[in-house]
Amino acid sequence: MRMLEELAAELVGMFVGETRLTISVLAIVALAGSLVDFIGLDPLLGGAVLLVGSLALLVESVLPGARSPGL
Amino acid sequence: MTWSIAAPAVTAAFLAAIVEVVEAFTIVLAVATLRGWRPAAWGTTAGLALLAVIVLLMGPLLDHVSIHSLQLAIGILLLLFGMGWLRKASLRAAGIIPLHDEDALFAAETAQLDQQAQRQKRNLHWLAGITALNAVLLEGLEVVFIVIAVGAGRGLLIPAGLGALAACALVLVIGTLVHRPLSRVPENTLKFGVGVMLSAFGAFWTGEGLGIAWPGQDFALLLFAALFLAAGLIGSSLARKRRMEFA
Numbered sequence: 001m002r003m004l005e006e007l008a009a010e011l012v013g014m015f016v017g018e019t020r021l022t023i024s025v026l027a028i029v030a031l032a033g034s035l036v037d038f039i040g041l042d043p044l045l046g047g048a049v050l051l052v053g054s055l056a057l058l059v060e061s062v063l064p065g066a067r068s069p070g071l
Numbered sequence: 072m073t074w075s076i077a078a079p080a081v082t083a084a085f086l087a088a089i090v091e092v093v094e095a096f097t098i099v100l101a102v103a104t105l106r107g108w109r110p111a112a113w114g115t116t117a118g119l120a121l122l123a124v125i126v127l128l129m130g131p132l133l134d135h136v137s138i139h140s141l142q143l144a145i146g147i148l149l150l151l152f153g154m155g156w157l158r159k160a161s162l163r164a165a166g167i168i169p170l171h172d173e174d175a176l177f178a179a180e181t182a183q184l185d186q187q188a189q190r191q192k193r194n195l196h197w198l199a200g201i202t203a204l205n206a207v208l209l210e211g212l213e214v215v216f217i218v219i220a221v222g223a224g225r226g227l228l229i230p231a232g233l234g235a236l237a238a239c240a241l242v243l244v245i246g247t248l249v250h251r252p253l254s255r256v257p258e259n260t261l262k263f264g265v266g267v268m269l270s271a272f273g274a275f276w277t278g279e280g281l282g283i284a285w286p287g288q289d290f291a292l293l294l295f296a297a298l299f300l301a302a303g304l305i306g307s308s309l310a311r312k313r314r315m316e317f318a
Contacts, residue, residue, distance in 0.1 A: 018155065029147055044284075051278070054150060062306035062310045
């Protein structure tokens with residue numbers, strides 16, 4: 001039973017290591033998808049939003065770690 | 072299958088497997104050192120068998136999912152997983168969180184097994200085997216995910232799986248020869264590289280899942296990898312500077 005719990009925790013931890021980053025990435029994907037599907041934005045621009053957004057989120061997610069060690 | 076996508080997929084599976092197998096090997100070695108190779112070997116074999124069952128169950132299931140849904144789901148998961156690894160590797164490279172220490176892990180695991188042995192006098196081999204199984208299963212789970220994620224939907228499951236198996240064999244051979252934790256493996260550099268590749272795959276497939284036709288098709292992956300590498304390095308460098316300011 002304990003092994004199953006550890007397995008489940010490992011699975012969740014693989015994708016939700018840092019909650020703020022996870023939520024932000026999901027929001028960027030939702031935004032890019034909505035812009036393409038509902039607003040009718042050129043899919044390539046939607047792709048640019050996804051890519052640039054992900055890169056910006058990555059840089060931003062590292063910076064708070066400099067103030068709060070152990071994040 | 073094109074080499075522009077097969078090569079990064081196999082490389083990502085190989086490098087990620089090295090990182091995870093080195094960690095699992097440290098624990099298996101601790102088990103073998105304290106209780107002998109027999110419980111370590113059966114625990115490892117049982118763990119690998121369970122991982123194989125997971126792959127065999129997941130493979131046919133994925134065949135029933137439409138390619139766009141599969142790309143979107145796996146793309147998002149890869150983006151989350153890859154960016155998580157890249158973020159952690161950047162923080163480690165900036166000196167904000169400590170580097171993974173295989174020697175310390177080996178010492179901690181050995182001490183824990185010793186304590187368990189003192190508490191529970193019976194079934195020590197069983198306990199040791201379960202510890203090895205647990206390590207192989209938990210560390211291997213990430214490798215299984217990476218193999219399925221980079222391989223599914225593109226007919227690359229077997230090449231990616233072989234890449235991961237080659238890494239397992241390499242670590243096992245070297246580990247058995249040197250008979251000590253493989254602490255000199257540049258784990259953070261490998262993690263950084265794998266994080267870059269998985270994030271690039273994630274962005275690429277999420278986009279394709281959303282109906283975006285990337286210019287240059289599969290070659291866009293290389294550009295994405297370069298951009299994620301640059302973002303990781305910039306983030307790490309900025310974090311290091313900021314850490315100095317706050318110190």
